[in-house]
Amino acid sequence: MKLNIEKQNFYEALNFVTRGTTARSSVGTVRLDATSEQIIHMISTDADTTTIIDIQAEVYEPGSCVLPGRIITDIIKSLPSNQVSMRLDDGVMDITSLRSSFSVRVLDISPIAELPELTDKAYSVDLESFSIALKQILPSVSSDESRPILTGILLESYSNKLIMVSTDSYRLAIKDVYLSDTISDKYTIILPAKPLNELQRFISSNQIYSKSNQENNLDVSVYIGDSFCQIVIGNVQLRTRFIEGRYPAYERLIPDEYISKIIVDKDSLIQSLRRVRLLVRDETTPVKVYAENNKMILTVSNQDIGSAVEDIDVEYNDQPIDIAFNPQFLQIGSEILIGSTVELSISSISKPSVLQSADDDSFKYLLMPIKTVK
Numbered sequence: 264m265k266l267n268i269e270k271q272n273f274y275e276a277l278n279f280v281t282r283g284t285t286a287r288s289s290v291g292t293v294r295l296d297a298t299s300e301q302i303i304h305m306i307s308t309d310a311d312t313t314t315i316i317d318i319q320a321e322v323y324e325p326g327s328c329v330l331p332g333r334i335i336t337d338i339i340k341s342l343p344s345n346q347v348s349m350r351l352d353d354g355v356m357d358i359t360s361l362r363s364s365f366s367v368r369v370l371d372i373s374p375i376a377e378l379p380e381l382t383d384k385a386y387s388v389d390l391e392s393f394s395i396a397l398k399q400i401l402p403s404v405s406s407d408e409s410r411p412i413l414t415g416i417l418l419e420s421y422s423n424k425l426i427m428v429s430t431d432s433y434r435l436a437i438k439d440v441y442l443s444d445t446i447s448d449k450y451t452i453i454l455p456a457k458p459l460n461e462l463q464r465f466i467s468s469n470q471i472y473s474k475s476n477q478e479n480n481l482d483v484s485v486y487i488g489d490s491f492c493q494i495v496i497g498n499v500q501l502r503t504r505f506i507e508g509r510y511p512a513y514e515r516l517i518p519d520e521y522i523s524k525i526i527v528d529k530d531s532l533i534q535s536l537r538r539v540r541l542l543v544r545d546e547t548t549p550v551k552v553y554a555e556n557n558k559m560i561l562t563v564s565n566q567d568i569g570s571a572v573e574d575i576d577v578e579y580n581d582q583p584i585d586i587a588f589n590p591q592f593l594q595i596g597s598e599i600l601i602g603s604t605v606e607l608s609i610s611s612i613s614k615p616s617v618l619q620s621a622d623d624d625s626f627k628y629l630l631m632p633i634k635t636v637k
Contacts, residue, residue: 264326264351266297268318270360273303273347274339275468276318280307281332283314283461283501291332292370297322306377307332312458313377315500318470326351328369338365378502381486381493385450386420387443390466390481390496396427396438397463399599399626404456405431415506416456417513420485421449428513429456434592435516435615435629443482450487453506462494462501471497516629518610518617525554525607526578526621529597532559532605535573536594539563542571543590549633550590552607555583563590586612587633593618596628 280293296304303320306313328351339347342360350357351369358365405413417428425440465471473481486493491504539550542565551562554577561573586609597605602622609616615629 264295264297264328264349264356265324266303266320266322266349268303268320268347268349270339270342270345270347272318272470273320274336275465275470276305276316277332277336277339279461279465279468279470279499280305280314280316281336282464283307283312283458292329293332293335294327294329294372296327297325299325308377311455312501312503314458314461315377315502316465317498327372328356329372330356330367330369335367338367378491378493378504379488380502381488383486385448385485385487386425386446387482387484388425388440389443390471390483392440393483394463394466395601396425396440397459397466399628400427400429400436400438401456401460401463402595402599403429403431403434403436403628407431411506412453412508412510414456415453416459417451417453417510419449419451420446422446428510430511430513433589433631434596435513435627437513437517437627437629439625452487452492453508453510454492454503455506458501458503462496462499465499466496471499473497516615517627518608518614521608521610521617523554523579523581523584523609525559525584525609527559527575527605527607529600529603529605529620531575533594533597535561535575536590536597539571539573540590540594542568544568546589546591548590549587549635550593551585551587551635553583553585554579554581556580584609586616587635588616588630589633592630596630599628600626 281291294306301319301322302317305316338358343363344360346360348359354369356367356369400416407413413431419426423442423445425442427438429436481497484495491502494501539561542563544565548563548565553560557577557579559575559577564570596618600620602620604621606619606621607616612632615631618628
């Protein structure tokens with residue numbers, strides 16, 4: 264095995280395949296298959312998820328090997344030049360770049376066993392729409408491993424639409440994505456958020472390309488089996504098992520009516536939240552929101568430090584409203600909206616409020632208020 268490869272492309276690919284499956288392990292592995300077609304086929308896997316990517320390289324001698332994923336990723340990241348040479352000789356991979364050189368012992372090639380490949384496609388989604396949906400849905404996923412259902416994303420597909428849902432019990436994100444074709448079957452699955460988060464990172468790196476050399480209009484093809492899902496985008500594949508269980512009945516949490524609606528410039532709200540959050544030192548400190556006569560006042564108080572107040576012009580002519588939220592969750596919800604305005608619809612001071620954009624009715628971000636002592 265002998266090849267030359269561009270450092271940045273190789274590093275992005277390694278980072279994707281290893282982080283998607285082995286972020287908690289120091290012994291995760293990645294398999295490299297260098298082919299005469301000037302392609303490196305890369306695979307990393309654990310019991311639940313397999314990530315696969317093909318990247319271009321100058322392959323002089325085809326071959327295969329298995330390397331320690333974390334180590335090889337760190338080495339490639341550290342190299343001084345964008346040009347990297349690799350040569351496999353007698354069980355050792357030699358890696359050189361300018362005056363830097365590493366020799367890494369390869370591992371047994373037999374342990375790599377990926378999930379089986381699915382061939383019957385369930386549906387397709389436009390890549391840009393899918394990427395936007397992940398950006399909007401992933402922030403609300405729970406990190407509480409004691410409730411594994413909430414560490415995943417619900418995907419419900421029927422007719423011409425895919426509904427994606429995430430929640431951590433304090434907020435709820437719901438996104439409608441239109442499918443490329445109308446489908447007859449309905450699919451309801453829960454996918455782990457971690458590999459989808461790494462997939463989104465890789466999409467943002469612009470390293471995905473069409474194998475048919477058609478750069479534009481890439482689709483996300485989704486294949487669904489009995490216990491796992493396969494997502495294919497150009498030169499990338501992600502295969503992951505479902506999270507078993509029943510997802511919470513999220514529809515019941517969406518308010519039927521609202522007592523107030525505040526329309527505010529998105530950038531003004533985000534900048535104000537960033538400033539008042541400078542005084543927040545723990546997750547229990549709320550931001551109080553008071554609205555009256557086309558004004559919104561944001562207040563954060565910290566007994567040990569002091570207080571911060573921001574006054575923002577808004578569209579609001581209803582009765583005065585006084586409510587409080589987690590400032591970080593309110594800021595994140597505002598940042599992931601598409602468009603120039605934030606519509607904050609309030610059902611009551613004890614039930615979820617909804618953040619939406621006038622420019623995008625396909626996304627809702629529900630946020631629970633925080634009770635405050637007056």
